[in-house]
Amino acid sequence: MKRKYRYILVMSLKPLNGVDERDFYAELMRLIGELHFAEANPKIARQISNRLFVLKISLSQYEEAIAALALIKRISGIENAFYTIYASGTLKAIEKYIKSTNMGSLIESNLN
């Protein structure tokens, strides 16, 4: 049976320059557990900016992943936070959302 995925638009508090992607996955795995991580099969589907990316995750583990993202407070030894902004079944819908909300300028004007 074909596995269904969800795409989650995630924003980090601080820029992710220099952060190893594997550290992010390791932190996610620590929070959702090895077995659930395998089921979740998370993957950064698109890096939009240094603070914004799209996480592709199995539909069955989607809710756990959203909660887990709220609990990540440190990545590669640097304090950070991850906010889930929007979720959809397609990447196209995420892109449309980014355009319609003028996400770039919103990020510029807040949090840092």
Next chain:
Amino acid sequence: MEYYDAAIGMQIGASTEKLLGFRKIFVAGKDFKLVDMDFSKEDPKNSIAMGKTSLGLLKASRRFAKGIIPVEIDVDKRVVESIKENESMLLIPLNRIVSTYGIVRARNIKIASKVLEYALKRRVSVGFITMASSETQLMSFMQLIELAKLIGAPEDVARAGISEINERIGEATP
């Protein structure tokens, strides 16, 4: 449905609220009156009361505080009963889960689950807030809903608990 949150000791811009999906993030002292029952002698009537001890929280609910925040989540059943009797709202601060780690976090999740289970059983009005004191403790409305579900709130209760705090916190003007 519109969602609201409450924070303490920080500045929050309109763009942050919009990005995180909230209609408004209320800030203690600026948008609502917060009375610390452990230190303050102020009357908590029509304000939001917070405290660590059950005695202080019990006093606050008897004095008609609009909302009760058990800072360490763990509250006596008598407090929950009193919140129900006085038609107040139990506001569960999820920063206790977000800002802790490992065993302490697991313990806080368990405590929050037990408190929530009892409150829902007694049909007490329950709200979920981050009570964030820094940007790392903030979260989006989606994350707030999922954390409320993590401690055992059904989806509709989680959504209502984040939406209805406006009626309590919004009216507790400083």
